[in-house]
Amino acid sequence: MSLSSEVILENNKLPKEVTIEYKSFCKNEVNGTGDEGRKCSNISIGDEVSFEIKVTANQCPEKGQDETIKIKPLGFTEEVEINLEFICECxxxxxxxxxxxxxxxxxxxxxxxxxxxxxxxxxxxxxxxxxxxxxxxxxxxxxxxxxxxxxxxxxxxxxxxxxCRKRENANEIYSGRFCECDNFNCDRSDGLLCGGHGECKCRECECAENYTGSACDCYMDTAPCEAGNGQICNGRGICKCGVCNCTDPKFTGPTCELCPTCLGFFAESKVAMTSEQMSQWPHQNQQKSQEVKRETARAKSCQAKR
Missing domain, CATH: 2.10.25.10 (Laminin)
Structure with a gap:
């Protein structure tokens, strides 16, 4: 429920030599002139409306003194003062x-x-x-x-x-029927307009091929996410903006190739091993397995003695 459903402007008594005209710019593109230009209807809290006021001195006042016009919304205490200074001769x-x-x-x-x-x-x-x-x-x-x-x-x-107005920087340009567009007020990434991967047109980035996002900062090509085995993120993640988001929490790394907590696991496609290391790998794993078994047996023996 709105506090005020209608805004109506009123002014104090005008000098007879002065006329005032109102034009309203209300919600839903409803504009008014004449008496209708003084008001906007069906206004709710948060709505914005504006008025254009034209004051005309049809002739110089007899006394030639300055005048003040006060304008305010009906029922409100806030007001705008317009000071009229008549220059009849110079x-x-x-x-x-x-x-x-x-x-x-x-x-x-x-x-x-x-x-x-x-x-x-x-x-x-x-x-x-x-x-x-x-x-x-x-x-x-x-x-x-x-x-x-x-x-x-x-x-x-x-x-x-x-x-449209010219700017000091000749590369910054206003355009459009109402000069509503420009080529310099787009989103930035890493301090660059459109991330350096697009063109700013009417305050929106038009991104180059393989880039998206409001600042063209998302790289859509999956090549950076491709592992040595040809899989995207080693089949353990999703490639987003050229970066792997690993869906398996155990894995990490640029292509989800690393698993720090996995026993006996080495990173596919990322760790280069010599033939000697490869020949020792099963033996080392077997040794580690035997050591774990011995430690487990020793622990059970200690518990039994207690």
Missing amino acids: ECHKDGIPDSPICSHGSGPFECGACRCKPGRIGKLCECSMDEVNSEDISSTCRRANSSEICSNNGECICGQCV
């Missing part, structure tokens, strides 16, 4: 450059450090034509569904299209 206004080349080859005058676009042109530098851009809100096509981030915060929206 010294540079009279020194504006008409039809400035800065403003997309004369698409408007350059005044007070900004372009004032001619009718039919929009954009920071008047670079966009209203005929080319479908929406007055040209940034809307630069946002992913249910997100308020412009170009994933990795680029700039120009004429409704994302132009």
